[in-house]
Amino acid sequence: MSIPTTPGTPPNQGAPSSRGFIALRWARRAPRAIFSTDHRIIGFGYLVISLIAVILGSLLSLVMRMHLAWPSWQLPLHGPILPEEYLALVTMHGTLMLFFVLTVAPQSGFGNLILPAQLGTRHMAFPRLNALGLYLTALALIILVAAFFVPGGAPIGGWTAYPPLSSTPLAGPGEGLGMDLWLASIALFAVATTLSSINMLTTITKLRCEGLTWERLPLTVWGWFTAAILSIIAFSVLLAAILLLFCDRHLHSGFFLPAQDLISGVLLQHRGDGSPLLWLHLFWFFGHPEVYIAILPGMGLTSMVIANFSRRRVFAYRLMIATTLLIGFLGIIVWGHHMFVAGLNPFAGTAFSISTIAIAIPAAAKVFSWLATTWGSRPRLTTPMLFALGFVSLFITGGLTGPILAQPILDEYLHNTFFVVAHFHLIMAMAGVFGLFCATYYWAPLLFHRTLSEPLGKLHFWTTLLGAYSTFLPMHFTGLAAEPRHYSQLTGIAGPSATLLQSTLPLQRHITASAIFLLCAQLPFFLNLLLAWRRPANDPADANPWHATTMEWAPNALNPHPNDEPSIVYRGPSHYTDSGKEFSPQWSPVNTFNTEAE
Amino acid sequence: MPSTITPPEIDRHRISDGNNGHRPPTDKRTGGNGEGDGDNWNNRPRGHRGPHERISQARIGLFFALGGDLMFFVALISVFFVTKASGHFDAYDHFINSWLPTAIPSILWLNTIALLLSSVTAEIARRAMFREVDAMDEWFGLGRPVSYRAAIWLSATLALGLLFLAGQWVAWDQLAAQHVFFRSNPSSHFFYLITITHAVHLFLGIVGLIVALAALKFSRSLATRQVWVDTTVWYWHVMGALWIFLFLLLEFGQ
Ligand code: HEM
Ligand SMILES: [Cu+2]
Numbered sequence: 001m002s003i004p005t006t007p008g009t010p011p012n013q014g015a016p017s018s019r020g021f022i023a024l025r026w027a028r029r030a031p032r033a034i035f036s037t038d039h040r041i042i043g044f045g046y047l048v049i050s051l052i053a054v055i056l057g058s059l060l061s062l063v064m065r066m067h068l069a070w071p072s073w074q075l076p077l078h079g080p081i082l083p084e085e086y087l088a089l090v091t092m093h094g095t096l097m098l099f100f101v102l103t104v105a106p107q108s109g110f111g112n113l114i115l116p117a118q119l120g121t122r123h124m125a126f127p128r129l130n131a132l133g134l135y136l137t138a139l140a141l142i143i144l145v146a147a148f149f150v151p152g153g154a155p156i157g158g159w160t161a162y163p164p165l166s167s168t169p170l171a172g173p174g175e176g177l178g179m180d181l182w183l184a185s186i187a188l189f190a191v192a193t194t195l196s197s198i199n200m201l202t203t204i205t206k207l208r209c210e211g212l213t214w215e216r217l218p219l220t221v222w223g224w225f226t227a228a229i230l231s232i233i234a235f236s237v238l239l240a241a242i243l244l245l246f247c248d249r250h251l252h253s254g255f256f257l258p259a260q261d262l263i264s265g266v267l268l269q270h271r272g273d274g275s276p277l278l279w280l281h282l283f284w285f286f287g288h289p290e291v292y293i294a295i296l297p298g299m300g301l302t303s304m305v306i307a308n309f310s311r312r313r314v315f316a317y318r319l320m321i322a323t324t325l326l327i328g329f330l331g332i333i334v335w336g337h338h339m340f341v342a343g344l345n346p347f348a349g350t351a352f353s354i355s356t357i358a359i360a361i362p363a364a365a366k367v368f369s370w371l372a373t374t375w376g377s378r379p380r381l382t383t384p385m386l387f388a389l390g391f392v393s394l395f396i397t398g399g400l401t402g403p404i405l406a407q408p409i410l411d412e413y414l415h416n417t418f419f420v421v422a423h424f425h426l427i428m429a430m431a432g433v434f435g436l437f438c439a440t441y442y443w444a445p446l447l448f449h450r451t452l453s454e455p456l457g458k459l460h461f462w463t464t465l466l467g468a469y470s471t472f473l474p475m476h477f478t479g480l481a482a483e484p485r486h487y488s489q490l491t492g493i494a495g496p497s498a499t500l501l502q503s504t505l506p507l508q509r510h511i512t513a514s515a516i517f518l519l520c521a522q523l524p525f526f527l528n529l530l531l532a533w534r535r536p537a538n539d540p541a542d543a544n545p546w547h548a549t550t551m552e553w554a555p556n557a558l559n560p561h562p563n564d565e566p567s568i569v570y571r572g573p574s575h576y577t578d579s580g581k582e583f584s585p586q587w588s589p590v591n592t593f594n595t596e597a598e
Numbered sequence: 599m600p601s602t603i604t605p606p607e608i609d610r611h612r613i614s615d616g617n618n619g620h621r622p623p624t625d626k627r628t629g630g631n632g633e634g635d636g637d638n639w640n641n642r643p644r645g646h647r648g649p650h651e652r653i654s655q656a657r658i659g660l661f662f663a664l665g666g667d668l669m670f671f672v673a674l675i676s677v678f679f680v681t682k683a684s685g686h687f688d689a690y691d692h693f694i695n696s697w698l699p700t701a702i703p704s705i706l707w708l709n710t711i712a713l714l715l716s717s718v719t720a721e722i723a724r725r726a727m728f729r730e731v732d733a734m735d736e737w738f739g740l741g742r743p744v745s746y747r748a749a750i751w752l753s754a755t756l757a758l759g760l761l762f763l764a765g766q767w768v769a770w771d772q773l774a775a776q777h778v779f780f781r782s783n784p785s786s787h788f789f790y791l792i793t794i795t796h797a798v799h800l801f802l803g804i805v806g807l808i809v810a811l812a813a814l815k816f817s818r819s820l821a822t823r824q825v826w827v828d829t830t831v832w833y834w835h836v837m838g839a840l841w842i843f844l845f846l847l848l849e850f851g852q
Contacts, residue, residue: 240673
């Protein structure tokens with residue numbers, strides 16, 4: 001794979017001609033590439049960060065699953081997994097995946113790579129700010145991973161870091177220096193994400209090319225736009241919360257702490273009458289928008305990819321723009337549904353319950369549009385299309401449990417069980433990752449100048465889909481059987497619950513086996529990338545292999561030459577003839593068929 | 599904004615620039631995407647990437663950044679009110695609230711006046727950047743009256759800003775002399791949190807002022823100077839307005 005380093009490089013010039021000197025060439029190029037303000041290099045930088053994070057996070061989850069199914073299993077070179085180590089694994093897995101994979105890759109990674117080309121602009125609004133965001137994100141990852149290696153190890157408070165346990169080193173190993181590193185890392189991450197969102201929003205508002213009105217923007221851009229607005233709002237609040245928690249830890253304040261607290265047998269006194277509930281409010285005011293930041297870009301891409309391979313317009317295009325914004329808006333006012341059993345005022349619970357269920361309306365409208373777009377068409381089932389359909393499937397399956405959890409009375413039982421784990425892994429983790437795969441297969445011809453292998457891609461898709469469902473569907477049942485979240489061991493508990501949990505053990509083993517299968521199913525993907533890298537680059541004449549209509553597929557859109565004429569957009573995306581053979585891309589002045597230009 | 603200056607060098611690379619950019623730098627046309635959608639997009643003349651675009655781009659960026667900042671302070675202030683209202687019941691069923699209002703040093707009034715004045719001088723500097731007469735003079739090669747005027751007023755802003763920060767320092771000093779520290783009481787937590795986070799923001803504004811002054815001295819492009827001064831001054835105004843709000847909160851909201 002070649003990474004175009006200078007704006008003027010034609011698509012395949014950067015491809016390695018003789019592979020022997022590649023290391024040397026990299027040594028020469030690396031400094032310029034690393035400190036570049038070119039959005040494409042920054043985009044690849046973000047993808048590298050999230051690739052590291054996803055590999056690390058998956059390995060952690062594997063250890064967790066092994067331990068849950070076989071509690072006495074010994075990790076090679078380490079020994080048995082202690083309960084506090086299990087909690088550290090949960091915490092770091094969640095943090096890596098949510099922040100460094102699902103926030104970084106769809107929004108900052110593919111956003112930087114594709115967004116400017118879709119807008120028909122050559123550069124982003126604030127390239128240096130953009131680069132700064134990348135460095136801070138990288139630094140944040142390094143600081144986070146460093147927490148594994150300090151005395152006490154990684155924090156054990158979960159990705160939500162609830163006080164009072166996150167407020168004092170007494171709460172357990174990892175809650176000392178490890179927790180401080182966690183806070184520093186996430187604070188840096190919040191700043192970085194805010195900076196890159198400012199850049200993205202300004203680029204979208206100011207740098208759209210001639211003719212690219214708001215209504216003609218592809219839904220991917222709308223997804224990035226809404227997610228960036230949510231990022232700015234949510235991460236600023238998270239930053240404030242982290243600042244306050246830091247004061248509680250080190251400056252003897254008690255914003256989140258009651259006047260007296262008994263932790264690990266030690267009585268702690270604090271000034272004032274703070275409450276952990278306050279942290280929950282601030283954290284989830286960030287946390288719920290965060291899950292939509294993770295999924296909105298994928299929703300946009302799914303709409304565009306499904307339309308493209310069905311050779312149809314996106315069903316109810318304007319409504320899809322509206323639902324994107326509405327989901328973003330509602331996402332800000334539903335945070336209380338994470339706090340039903342935390343001591344929330346029951347009246348507030350009802351209000352949050354209603355607003356949460358209301359989100360199902362725009363979400364269902366999206367699903368309806370995806371289905372209606374494909375309905376009765378003869379879609380080309382290419383790998384990107386399959387991943388987009390997989391996204392829809394996972395979104396439905398995971399979404400159905402949302403309105404169940406949104407009812408306080410049901411959530412009272414389900415909140416601390418694996419039912420919630422099943423919900424958010426299907427709808428966020430798996431759907432989000434399917435969005436990323438869809439993006440990689442779809443845009444590979446632009447990013448790597450090579451099309452990824454279809455047979456391998458399909459193998460990857462079907463095995464991953466099977467693995468995803470086989471891993472996460474059964475968690476609904478173990479959750480209903482009261483398997484608690486964040487418990488390192490299910491055996492050895494006294495009382496009737498033990499019998500109930502004991503009965504889930506076969507299912508636990510099945511889940512673990514499926515998780516291993518799911519991880520192995522990623523091998524075809526990496527093999528695919530590797531093989532593509534060894535193949536010669538695509539013929540530049542075949543620059544638009546999917547016959548797509550959006551601006552990033554215009555000739556040289558990703559590598560514009562400074563002397564090129566500025567781009568002009570003539571129509572909205574997804575204009576195809578009924579047969580699907582002809583199409584009018586956004587950049588083409590000629591209408592290949594007779595319908596209204598807009 | 600009184601006028602928009604369009605120095606010619608920006609549009610030099612345009613193949614067809616729709617006559618934009620070969621005029622004297624007093625072009626008042628707004629351009630770009632701000633005019634709403636759909637009005638004859640496909641046939642409009644090219645060339646809306648002039649300096650006006652750069653300024654409005656910087657302003658939009660600032661707008662989003664300040665939006666985030668606003669949420670940061672909204673979070674802090676929500677916690678302020680929650681903490682102020684919270685308490686617990688003791689063994690005799692008395693509601694105990696440990697909030698003791700922090701007496702605000704009266705020097706803050708003086709600081710506030712200094713900050714208000716600094717916004718006035720900043721605004722004068724900002725407007726000086728867009729005076730057509732001066733811009734024309736510079737275009738004809740008659741010195742740099744734009745920079746000259748603005749630099750004076752911007753330096754005044756800088757001095758007043760530093761005065762404000764020094765005044766805040768005195769206030770912290772006075773409180774420390776009365777043994778009121780961050781850890782003393784929930785209300786003093788907030789006094790320090792709010793004044794310090796605001797001071798950090800103002801410090802960023804001071805850095806911005808210094809960069810803007812450097813740009814006034816060294817940058818040859820009028821557009822670049824306008825962008826720096828304009829954005830810094832808008833940031834400064836917002837930090838001033840934010841301070842007024844925070845000050846009123848501390849003075850009367852406790
Ligand atoms: C129909 C729409 C949805 C509804 C009604 C809904 C409802 C809920 C509710 C009520 C909870 C709290 C359960 C509990 O903790 O007891 C929850 C948890 C969660 N949801 Fe959803 N949800 C929806 C869609 C989504 C989407 C689209 C995502 C992500 C892309 C998502 C990600 C999550 C996550 C990550 C959690 C768990 C967080 C944690 O406790 O660590 N949900 N959902
Ligand atoms: Cu939520």
